[in-house]
Amino acid sequence: MRTAANAKLPTTAPGNLPVARPRLPSADDILPYLRRIDDARWYSNFGPLLTELELRLASRFTDGAVASTVVNATQALTLTLQAMDLPAGSLVATPSWTFVATAHAIAQAGLTPWFLDVDHASQMLDPALVREMLARAPGKVSAVLPVAAHGAMPDIEAWLAFRDETGLAVLLDAAAAFDAARDARLPTVVSLHATKVLGLGEGGFLVTDDAALAFRVRRMTTYGFNGTREAQIPGTNAKLSEYTAAVGLAALDRWPADRLRFFLAAQHTRIGLAMTPSASLQSGWGSDWVTSVCVVRLPEGCADPATEALLGHGVETRRWWGDGCHLSAAFAGYPRTDLPVTERLSRSVIGLPFAIDLAREDVDRVVLALRTTPGIA
Amino acid sequence: MRTAANAKLPTTAPGNLPVARPRLPSADDILPYLRRIDDARWYSNFGPLLTELELRLASRFTDGAVASTVVNATQALTLTLQAMDLPAGSLVATPSWTFVATAHAIAQAGLTPWFLDVDHASQMLDPALVREMLARAPGKVSAVLPVAAHGAMPDIEAWLAFRDETGLAVLLDAAAAFDAARDARLPTVVSLHATKVLGLGEGGFLVTDDAALAFRVRRMTTYGFNGTREAQIPGTNAKLSEYTAAVGLAALDRWPADRLRFFLAAQHTRIGLAMTPSASLQSGWGSDWVTSVCVVRLPEGCADPATEALLGHGVETRRWWGDGCHLSAAFAGYPRTDLPVTERLSRSVIGLPFAIDLAREDVDRVVLALRTTPGIA
Numbered sequence: 179m180r181t182a183a184n185a186k187l188p189t190t191a192p193g194n195l196p197v198a199r200p201r202l203p204s205a206d207d208i209l210p211y212l213r214r215i216d217d218a219r220w221y222s223n224f225g226p227l228l229t230e231l232e233l234r235l236a237s238r239f240t241d242g243a244v245a246s247t248v249v250n251a252t253q254a255l256t257l258t259l260q261a262m263d264l265p266a267g268s269l270v271a272t273p274s275w276t277f278v279a280t281a282h283a284i285a286q287a288g289l290t291p292w293f294l295d296v297d298h299a300s301q302m303l304d305p306a307l308v309r310e311m312l313a314r315a316p317g318k319v320s321a322v323l324p325v326a327a328h329g330a331m332p333d334i335e336a337w338l339a340f341r342d343e344t345g346l347a348v349l350l351d352a353a354a355a356f357d358a359a360r361d362a363r364l365p366t367v368v369s370l371h372a373t374k375v376l377g378l379g380e381g382g383f384l385v386t387d388d389a390a391l392a393f394r395v396r397r398m399t400t401y402g403f404n405g406t407r408e409a410q411i412p413g414t415n416a417k418l419s420e421y422t423a424a425v426g427l428a429a430l431d432r433w434p435a436d437r438l439r440f441f442l443a444a445q446h447t448r449i450g451l452a453m454t455p456s457a458s459l460q461s462g463w464g465s466d467w468v469t470s471v472c473v474v475r476l477p478e479g480c481a482d483p484a485t486e487a488l489l490g491h492g493v494e495t496r497r498w499w500g501d502g503c504h505l506s507a508a509f510a511g512y513p514r515t516d517l518p519v520t521e522r523l524s525r526s527v528i529g530l531p532f533a534i535d536l537a538r539e540d541v542d543r544v545v546l547a548l549r550t551t552p553g554i555a
Numbered sequence: 556m557r558t559a560a561n562a563k564l565p566t567t568a569p570g571n572l573p574v575a576r577p578r579l580p581s582a583d584d585i586l587p588y589l590r591r592i593d594d595a596r597w598y599s600n601f602g603p604l605l606t607e608l609e610l611r612l613a614s615r616f617t618d619g620a621v622a623s624t625v626v627n628a629t630q631a632l633t634l635t636l637q638a639m640d641l642p643a644g645s646l647v648a649t650p651s652w653t654f655v656a657t658a659h660a661i662a663q664a665g666l667t668p669w670f671l672d673v674d675h676a677s678q679m680l681d682p683a684l685v686r687e688m689l690a691r692a693p694g695k696v697s698a699v700l701p702v703a704a705h706g707a708m709p710d711i712e713a714w715l716a717f718r719d720e721t722g723l724a725v726l727l728d729a730a731a732a733f734d735a736a737r738d739a740r741l742p743t744v745v746s747l748h749a750t751k752v753l754g755l756g757e758g759g760f761l762v763t764d765d766a767a768l769a770f771r772v773r774r775m776t777t778y779g780f781n782g783t784r785e786a787q788i789p790g791t792n793a794k795l796s797e798y799t800a801a802v803g804l805a806a807l808d809r810w811p812a813d814r815l816r817f818f819l820a821a822q823h824t825r826i827g828l829a830m831t832p833s834a835s836l837q838s839g840w841g842s843d844w845v846t847s848v849c850v851v852r853l854p855e856g857c858a859d860p861a862t863e864a865l866l867g868h869g870v871e872t873r874r875w876w877g878d879g880c881h882l883s884a885a886f887a888g889y890p891r892t893d894l895p896v897t898e899r900l901s902r903s904v905i906g907l908p909f910a911i912d913l914a915r916e917d918v919d920r921v922v923l924a925l926r927t928t929p930g931i932a
Contacts, residue, residue, distance in 0.1 A: 199596060200596060200598055201596055202592075202598050204589075204593050205586055205589035205590050205592070205593055208589060209582055209586065209589075212581075212582035212585060212586075213582050215579075215582070216581050216582055219576060219577060219578055221577055221579050221749030221754065221756050222748065222749040222756050222757050223749070249626045249627075249757070249792075249793070250626075250792045250793075250794075251792075252778075252791050252792040253791060253792065253793075256791065278778050278779070278784075278786040279778055279791075279792060281786075282778055282779070282786065282789065282790055282791050282792075283791070285789055286789070286791050288665070371599065372598030372599040372600070372796065377598065378796075378798075379598050379599050379796025379797060379798045379799065380599050380626070380792070380794055380795065380796040380799075401629075401655050401656055401659055402655070402659070402883075402884075402885045407655075407873075407877060408877065408883050408884065409655040409658075409659065409880070409883040409884065409885035409886065410883070410884045410885060411884070411885055412659065412662055412663070412885050413659055413885070414629050414630060414633065414656075414659050414660070414663050415626075415627045415628075415629040415630065415656060415659075415757070416626070416627075416630075417627075417757055418757065419749065419755075419756025419757040419799070420756060421755075421756045421798060421799065421802055422756065422757075422796070422798065422799070425798055496784075500784060500785065503786070506779075506785050506786035506787070507779075507785065507786065507787045507788070508779045508786035508787060508788055508789050508790070509786065
């Protein structure tokens with residue numbers, strides 16, 4: 179028997195409304211870029227398309243921004259932490275309330291995730307609270323890795339002040355915040371995965387105004403090379419191909435129109451939820467910034483019943499961050515503080531169906547189903 | 556200033572004959588697969604194209620083969636070593652005579668490369684010699700990572716016997732041996748990088764008849780998930796997108812014809828070199844198996860003069876493996892044995908221009924230039 183090593187991942191049952199329905203650039207959008215690849219016969223290793231993609235990504239940010247593309251955001255986090263040259267095994271303070279990739283990235287970098295609780299309103303680490311916790315750290319803390327919750331950005335000024343005051347490295351996991359992330363003063367990793375608001379399949383990038391850090395990450399993505407074939411520093415291969423860059427360039431071409439489509443889909447959702455005050459959207463969601471997921475907060479304890487009620491009406495949901503990383507078997511052994519807010523969020527936050535071309539009827543279906551949940555009004 | 560973090564990598568000077576000129580599937584070859592992606596709106600996370608690619612890759616191997624695709628061959632090596640659960644920091648015996656990716660992969664896995672010398676004829680580790688060296692190891696050896704030299708395969712039966720006798724894990728780095736690698740009894744990593752004989756930009760795969768190992772690597776490429784969103788084991792993201800799979804499927808469609816083209820280009824080279832006995836090709840090169848590079852062995856000490864002489868005639872060459880990994884700054888601190896054969900090979904082996912569409916005139920230009928090197932006849 180010859181088989182693919184395919185993992186079974188959740189798929190949508192027929193007739194159900196899926197929680198996410200990505201739409202990346204079409205074959206026709208991508209085709210002109212593929213023709214450029216054919217002409218150049220340059221397929222990877224920082225060819226003209228990848229260079230153009232990186233310049234266009236950097237141009238979205240504050241002055242001095244350098245963008246280093248990486249195979250995906252998880253590895254961009256790992257390589258950036260490695261490039262920061264932190265003491266092996268030292269603690270990296272990070273929220274448990276995040277996608278497991280954040281914690282995997284820290285562990286793969288040879289460091290130790292230290293799971294902290296988040297602020298209830300923002301669902302993110304609060305620099306003032308982190309500072310208080312530092313005195314109680316169970317070991318040497320070398321860095322903090324805050325996470326932009328579901329596409330919302332944290333207070334960058336507050337994190338810059340935290341970095342100045344503590345001297346700790348700060349790296350922002352802004353995986354879902356392609357739209358909102360526009361400030362390169364804090365090293366920031368953005369995902370370009372298929373499920374994100376701007377996707378190219380698999381990919382991500384580090385953006386920073388610290389050119390030396392960006393160049394070090396770049397070298398680590400290509401065997402520690404820097405203009406020669408000598409490995410000067412430890413590294414790996416984490417390059418994107420020209421084909422992936424082609425998808426990214428096509429996605430950037432469509433971005434102004436796509437952003438408006440996400441904005442409009444978000445307004446439909448807002449209107450649909452207007453009469454359901456017990457389901458609240460993130461502050462600024464779909465108005466100040468757009469993202470590819472619709473995360474609502476329900477009354478505490480309603481996450482599981484709502485999941486069930488919606489599925490009964492053929493509406494799929496996802497608790498994107500589960501119960502927090504600390505409960506995954508892979509992270510059970512890592513240090514953490516008490517996590518009461520994380521526990522409350524895990525009982526009240528769910529992702530509703532959302533997509534760039536979400537139909538008004540779909541919104542109605544979601545809202546009507548949601549209102550069958552006991553406790554939701 | 557907003558900039559891409561582009562590393563300067565060697566490029567070909569105008570008018571020069573490049574050492575490699577990859578040709579991947581054209582936009583038109585790939586287009587039907589892109590249309591399938593548009594229809595399915597499934598862009599990554601083990602979609603239908605990737606599953607088809609893995610089945611087609613596995614079908615090239617002996618019965619029981621399972622193929623797990625990974626973002627690239629370097630990371631396939633790292634994740635497979637991690638999946639083998641070897642003691643942290645233990646030694647992995649590997650040749651210094653290889654591309655630095657081999658050593659990076661071991662170090663990134665949290666293990667220690669132990670650089671051994673190779674057999675002079677095959678340019679590969681010899682299991683009998685490795686066995687002798689084990690007694691003199693400077694620490695605990697947990698695995699051996701032999702390398703298929705420039706596309707040639709080692710003696711699989713001998714390595715299987717070695718594994719049985721020593722109980723050590725053996726993982727084969729067959730990065731350049733897409734054509735020759737057909738046996739899944741030894742876990743084997745193959746590269747699908749743009750510069751390889753079958754390329755899809757950036758990519759690679761593990762093939763093995765150990766289904767449990769393949770599945771563990773698969774889970775490590777997707778956050779330790781296995782059918783749910785709980786991270787059960789440490790991992791990262793190392794998935795290929797559907798776009799990359801599209802390129803791979805198009806490449807496999809063309810493979811029977813492309814293999815013949817490589818074969819024919821190799822015969823041109825063979826004829827061109829027939830009258831230059833001091834430049835010898837690898838055993839079986841371009842006849843028993845095809846690869847994307849033409850590696851010749853010159854009289855000892857001729858590698859540098861030949862490089863210079865050929866460049867004087869506008870012919871670019873590459874010493875693909877430099878002087879061996881152990882001399883790279885990144886690996887200077889790792890243990891090694893004496894490496895007299897590696898040193899001899901580094902003074903005598905160079906890569907000549909080779910490509911799927913190498914013209915007869917190009918072969919003539921290479922051979923005439925080569926024969927201007929003092930010591931070559």
